Amino acid sequence: MADYAIGDLQGCFKEFSTLLQRVDFNPSKDHLYLVGDIVARGPDSLACLDFIYQHQDSMTITLGNHDLHMIACYFLNKPTNPKDKLAPIFKSSLLKRYISFLQTQPLALYLKTHNCFISHAGLNPDWSIEDALQHAKFAQDCYQSKNAKNFFKHMYSPHPKKWSTTLNDYEKFRYIVNYFTRMRFLTHDHKLDLNAKGAIADSKMLTPWFMHKNILTLKDELVFGHWASLEGKTGVNHVHALDTGCVWGNGMTLMELKTKNLFIEK
Numbered sequence: 001m002a003d004y005a006i007g008d009l010q011g012c013f014k015e016f017s018t019l020l021q022r023v024d025f026n027p028s029k030d031h032l033y034l035v036g037d038i039v040a041r042g043p044d045s046l047a048c049l050d051f052i053y054q055h056q057d058s059m060t061i062t063l064g065n066h067d068l069h070m071i072a073c074y075f076l077n078k079p080t081n082p083k084d085k086l087a088p089i090f091k092s093s094l095l096k097r098y099i100s101f102l103q104t105q106p107l108a109l110y111l112k113t114h115n116c117f118i119s120h121a122g123l124n125p126d127w128s129i130e131d132a133l134q135h136a137k138f139a140q141d142c143y144q145s146k147n148a149k150n151f152f153k154h155m156y157s158p159h160p161k162k163w164s165t166t167l168n169d170y171e172k173f174r175y176i177v178n179y180f181t182r183m184r185f186l187t188h189d190h191k192l193d194l195n196a197k198g199a200i201a202d203s204k205m206l207t208p209w210f211m212h213k214n215i216l217t218l219k220d221e222l223v224f225g226h227w228a229s230l231e232g233k234t235g236v237n238h239v240h241a242l243d244t245g246c247v248w249g250n251g252m253t254l255m256e257l258k259t260k261n262l263f264i265e266k
C-alpha cells in the first residue's frame with residue numbers, strides 16, 4: 001500500500017500511464033494525489049480525465065487553474081481555447097459526469113500520515129496550514145454550490161490584491177482561487193504577481209512564495225505543481241515542485257510520499 005503524488009498531466013496520458021506502470025500502481029491498495037491541471041494543452045486530456053474518473057476511489061485531484069477554467073467554460077457556455085485541445089472532452093457523452101466529478105475535488109488537502117500539504121500552486125506564506133484548509137473549504141463550497149455558475153463568472157481577475165473580512169463572497173472566492181491555483185512570485189508585501197512565470201533568477205524584485213520565512217520554517221512537507229519553469233527545483237528540502245513541464249517537452253514527475261523517491265518519465 002503506497003501513496004503517490006504526481007505533477008501536472010496537462011493531457012499527457014502516455015507518460016501518465018507509463019509512470020503508473022513503472023510503480024506498479026494498484027488501485028485497490030494505492031492512492032494517487034494529482035496536484036492539478038490534469039487537462040489542457042497536451043495531446044489527450046480526455047484519456048487522462050476518463051482514466052481518473054474510472055479510478056476515482058483511488059485518486060484525488062487538487063484542482064488547478066486549467067481544471068477550473070474548463071469547469072467554468074462548461075458552466076458559462078464559453079468556447080474553449082483551441083490551443084487547450086479540450087474539444088474531445090466537450091464532445092464526450094460523459095461531459096456532464098466529468099464536470100460533476102471535478103466539482104467534487106478539493107483545492108487543497110493535508111495528509112496527516114505524511115505531514116504533507118498539497119495544492120496546485122502552493123501555500124500562501126501568510127496562511128497557516130489550518131487557515132489554508134479553511135480558505136480552501138470556503139472556495140470549494142462556492143464551486144460546489146447551486147450558485148457555482150456565478151462564482152465562475154466572477155473568477156477571472158487578479159483583484160482583490162489584499163484580504164479583508166469586508167470582501168464579498170465573490171471577491172473572497174477569487175482571492176482564494178488565485179493563491180491556490182495561480183501563485184508563483186509574491187511582492188515584498190506578499191501580494192501576488194501573476195505576470196512573472198519564468199525561472200526564479202528571472203524576477204529579481206519578486207520572491208517565490210516558498211522562499212518566504214513562514215514557509216522556510218515550516219515543519220510540514222509541501223507538494224505543488226503549476227510552475228513548469230522551476231524544472232522541479234525549489235532549493236528547499238521540504239517543498240516539492242512536481243510540475244516538470246511534460247507538456248513543454250520535458251518529463252512528468254511522480255513522487256512516492258513516504259520515501260520521497262521520484263520517478264520521472266519523458
Ligand SMILES: Nc1ncnc2c1ncn2[C@@H]1O[C@H](COP(=O)(O)OP(=O)(O)OP(=O)(O)OP(=O)(O)OC[C@H]2O[C@@H](n3cnc4c(N)ncnc43)[C@H](O)[C@@H]2O)[C@@H](O)[C@H]1O
Nearest residue numbers: 065066068069155156157177197226227228229245248250
Ligand atoms: N482565476 C483565473 N483568472 C484568470 N485565468 C484563469 C483563472 N483560473 C483559471 N484561469 C485559466 O488558466 C489558464 C492558464 O492561464 P495562463 O495565464 O495561460 O497560465 P500560465 O500561467 O501561462 O500556464 P500554466 O498554468 O499552464 O503554467 P506553466 O508553468 O505550465 O506555464 C507557464 C509558462 O511557462 C512557460 N514554460 C515553462 N516551461 C517551459 C518549457 N520547458 N518550455 C517552454 N515554455 C515553458 C510557458 O511559456 C508558459 O506560458 C487559462 O485558460 C486561464 O483562462
